[in-house]
Amino acid sequence: MEIYKDPAFDMACEQFRIVADYLNIDQNLRQRLLMPKRAITMTLPVHMDNGSTMIFQGYRVQHHLALGPTKGGTRFHPNVSLGEVAALAVWMSWKCALAGLPYGGAKGGITLDPASLSARELETVSRRYMQEMIPFVGARTDIMGPDMGTGEQVMAWFMDTYSVHVGYAVPEIVTGKPVSIGGTIGRREATGRGVAYLVERVFDTLKMRGDESTAVIQGFGNVGSVAADWLAHHDGVKIIAIGDAFANVYNAGGIDILAALEHVRRRGSLAGYGGGEMIAADELLTLKCDVLIPAALERVITAEVATKLQCRILAEGANGPTTTDADQILFQRWEEIFVIPDILCNAGGVIVSYFEWVQDLQNFFWSETEVTDRLFRILEGAFTGMLKRARGQKIPHRIAAMSIGVERVVAAKVSRGLFP
Secondary structure (H helix, E strand, O other): HHOOOOOOOHHHHHHHHHHEEEEEOOOHHHHHHHHOOOOEEEEEEEEEEOOOOOEEEEEEEEEOOOOOOOEEEEEEEEEOOHHHHHHHHHHHHHHHHHHHOEEEEEEEEEEEOOHHHHHHHHHHHHHHHHHHHHHOOOOOEEEEOOOOOOOOOHHHHHHHHHHHHHOOOHHHHHOOOOOHHHOOOHHHHHHHHHHHHHHHHHHHHHOOOOOOOOEEEEEHHHHHHHHHHHHHOOOOOOEEEEOOOEEEEEOOOOOOOHHHHHHHHHHHOOOOOOOOOOOOOOHOOOOOOOOOEEEOOOOOHHHHHHHHHHHHOOOOOOHHHHHHHHHHHHHHHOOOEEEOHHHHHHHHHHHHEEEEEEHHHHHOOOHHHHHHHHHHHHHHHHHHHHHHHHHHOOOOOOHHHHHHHHHHHHHHHHHHHHOO
């Protein structure tokens, strides 16, 4: 559909077509499976600190509600578009189904640079966005969470705006909020920990040792930094390069991750970090390493990059980092590169968001050990299922993972039927 025209959505459609052909899904069901149930666009006027009024554009896409409410993050980024948000919602559907969560996929966002706003302006636009979304969200309809450019504070504003509207506290309306108002311990670290756990599982599968391995991490935000910290300090992996939107640092002897984290905490980015030599962004992905973790934006691993990859494990911490053209090359290189596809690799965030939602509904909270153990058990089941199907049917890991998720959505749609 033209309203979703965007490279990311085109990519999501092509990935679905490949899986639908593999599963031999009836043509009458394909569009119903792929096209989002609901797309909301909104205009958000905000009084700025300088006295002007600025108009921001907001979006929310709810992909399907066949398995339960929709679930997905809200991102604040200058490049947010309806098509990108729709693609992310579709990927979230397959991700939730692969993990066995009772959710459909959703995603939202505002086209803005959060770093350019004051704290008051950011709060105002956040609250305005939730105010506009109130008719379309709910604890049994659509549950928001954090994404790129948002975090605990934005989720707290979302929750408060909704709660003020209904007249009582509704912590289950969002996930990823502060623990003090119903958030769960371990949510912030969940995606990065999940990435690291799955890398560990591949180490076991390939009979590799963490303390003899190297890693490169593109994207040193919440996901990449947590994964780097876990791999370095739990597994002894040598992190030889890290990068963000402002700087890319290489050190063959290993980067001091704690020092890098402290630098980012103080300065807001890796710019000016002196723990290695600065390299160009396009060099980072093709460095020789054992583990490559793209943990930033989508579509960074193109066909050209895929031919130059020198990693043994590609762990997709970001959503949609690998184009479909690149996938064809990676399938040809499957004996060289073990791919952990995004809908599995970064599923830790939505899994622990599910835990947070369940705890809020029950008003009964778990310890961090319980949260982490439950997270790893779900990831283990999804990883084992993907590997069994990939090996048994000799198909790429992405097709194996997506086919499991798509099959579960198909079963729900067919069972419920089409409303007359």
